[in-house]
Amino acid sequence: MKILFVHQNFPGQFPHLAPALAQRGHEVLALTAESNNRPSPVKVVKYRNPEKVTLSSPLTRLYAESAERGMRAALAARTLRDRHGYVPDVIVGHSGWGETLFLKEVWPEAKLIVYAELMYQTTGLDTDFDPEFARDNLGSRISTTARAAHLIQSMVQADAGLSPTEFQAATFPPELRAKITVIHDGIDTDRLTPDPSATLEIPGGHTFRVGDEVLSFVNRSLEPYRGYHSFMRALPGVMAARPEAHVVIIGDEGQSYGAAPKDGISWKQRFLTEVQDRIDMSRLHFLGRVPYPTYVKLLHVARVHAYLTYPFVLSWSLMESLGAGALVVASDTGPVREMIRDGENGRLVDFFDIEGWSRVLTECLAEPERFAPLRGAARDGIRATYDLKRVCLPKLVDFVENAGR
Structure with a gap:
């Protein structure tokens, strides 16, 4: 044809x-x-x-x-x-x-x-x-x-x-x-196979390895549609409770969906400014837009991966993080509930529950062995249905x- x-x-x-x-x-x-x-x-x-x-x-x-x-x-x-x-x-x-x-x-x-x-x-x-x-x-x-x-x-x-x-x-x-x-x-689960030897080098001299206390957040753009504001507002609680944790964020300064901020300040900067006096900025790393292999390395080394979205188009990054066997904490919104069952292959938290986000992210960072079965279930589910x-x-x-x- x-x-x-x-x-x-x-x-x-x-x-x-x-x-x-x-x-x-x-x-x-x-x-x-x-x-x-x-x-x-x-x-x-x-x-x-x-x-x-x-x-x-x-x-x-x-x-x-x-x-x-x-x-x-x-x-x-x-x-x-x-x-x-x-x-x-x-x-x-x-x-x-x-x-x-x-x-x-x-x-x-x-x-x-x-x-x-x-x-x-x-x-x-x-x-x-x-x-x-x-x-x-x-x-x-x-x-x-x-x-x-x-x-x-x-x-x-x-x-x-x-x-x-x-x-x-x-x-x-x-x-x-x-x-x-x-x-x-x-989802190309062959390319996203978990790699226990993975390392991620980022600007500033930090090198992260599998097992390090890394919390990841990834989106094309850092904006409200993808829950950037809820995630940032949860960080003071998480970083205070986990003083060794590092947070690595991938995403552009602009917006892909919805309106731009009316005051001309990017969404990234607006919500960073809101919390920066209450977090250790030396443990917060913005990478901007990165090559695909760098993004995959982050999924491999991250102890916990956070994903949020409005009831909207589902990001490939959520599916890829599950396929990579990441421990995903995600927003309890319609598109996500189709992919994640709370406590089985990931964790779900109300999009607006900032205290809930801080608590669950902290628990997952503190007890990686307890939540390890969720990683396997996440990858198995993607391979069975979305490979x-x-x-x-x-x-x-x-x-x-x-x-x-």
């Missing part, structure tokens, strides 16, 4: 699926933005970056930006069809940026699979979750509803949807949820191939 992937940051969610399909003899091509310079495992063609949208209203701007990007993707698709005779059997695209909106107008006969990552909702998800930052007003709810327009349109056009977790699939209304199959992207090569990738390949039959 001819299979086309569409993603502005390709390979995005498809770094394993696209080459696996190519290895099975399919003709695999990717359509991506001209500004995307990421290495690709398959041949790539690019569409022109969309024109900047100048609409002032936030209610219309996001849809206009999505439609503009969709138009650029469709124009590139038309060129592929008219100049090169290219007609895919299956299109696999992410709905988040509008790229799939008009592809059926170019290739009506192609089967369209949309990666259904999340549907915005005004209640029960991220929008109204955190009272410290929530805006419980009509304007906020209207804005959230408007943000869903292009996602709904993409799903209506799709022949099938693909979602990585049950929680994320359930954010879609029932009539659209019926189109969605849940298959996780997959990339043995479980998820075969399911994904079968799903795409069946769509084209």
